[in-house]
Amino acid sequence: MYIKTTGITLKSTPFKDRSNIIQLLSSDLGIISVIVRGISKKNLNLMAICSPFAISEIVLKKTNSDIYKLKEGSLIDVNLHIRKSLKYLKTASYMIKAIASAHFLADSKDMYLLLKTYLKKIALNPDAILVSFLLKLLQKSASLHLNTKCNVCEKEAQLIEGGESLCIDHGSDLAFKFSKEDFKKNFILCFSKSFSLIENLEISNILKEKINFLFKELM
Numbered sequence: 001m002y003i004k005t006t007g008i009t010l011k012s013t014p015f016k017d018r019s020n021i022i023q024l025l026s027s028d029l030g031i032i033s034v035i036v037r038g039i040s041k042k043n044l045n046l047m048a049i050c051s052p053f054a055i056s057e058i059v060l061k062k063t064n065s066d067i068y069k070l071k072e073g074s075l076i077d078v079n080l081h082i083r084k085s086l087k088y089l090k091t092a093s094y095m096i097k098a099i100a101s102a103h104f105l106a107d108s109k110d111m112y113l114l115l116k117t118y119l120k121k122i123a124l125n126p127d128a129i130l131v132s133f134l135l136k137l138l139q140k141s142a143s144l145h146l147n148t149k150c151n152v153c154e155k156e157a158q159l160i161e162g163g164e165s166l167c168i169d170h171g172s173d174l175a176f177k178f179s180k181e182d183f184k185k186n187f188i189l190c191f192s193k194s195f196s197l198i199e200n201l202e203i204s205n206i207l208k209e210k211i212n213f214l215f216k217e218l219m
């Protein structure tokens, strides 16, 4: 049985002679492992498919184990722009790590499209892209319910606790506390459907760190 799908390569590990096992986010199957055989310098297409961030159209064969076999593959986009800066590379690697911990909680097509779009747009504003990506993952997997108003009293929200938005009076010491301005930024970063709103947002290191911690806590 053959399955045709598209996927983004997340990780590639050499395995035996001229073979790699790649971890792939497939638009139809979620995150899967695929064995790629016959890799050589003569087959640039296969080498490119095995490189992280590459997007390919692939035909897979199901095996008896959890690992699929690559039957055919053709590269769509190697996402070369990510390798033009260490900052882009670090951001993209972080996004890949994050999605590997989140994928099973949400729809695979949705996750695929999110990662694909965000990898493409990384150069716009890497910090804002990363924070937006993490917030969207949390929201899509229903771990975060971001709201401009407090969950309890409808006052302006400024805290996140247990994934809920709360005002300054209704959170405990364990809540993530944001400035009013940062809380609004979170809202834009989480729900914006347009990159023009995200592109010019300034993200402080404090905000970036808090969202990183929030992601680790909720995911």
Ligand SMILES: [Zn+2]
Pocket (backbone or CB within 6 Å): 150, 151, 152, 153, 154, 155, 166, 167, 168, 169, 170
């Ligand atoms: Zn309240």
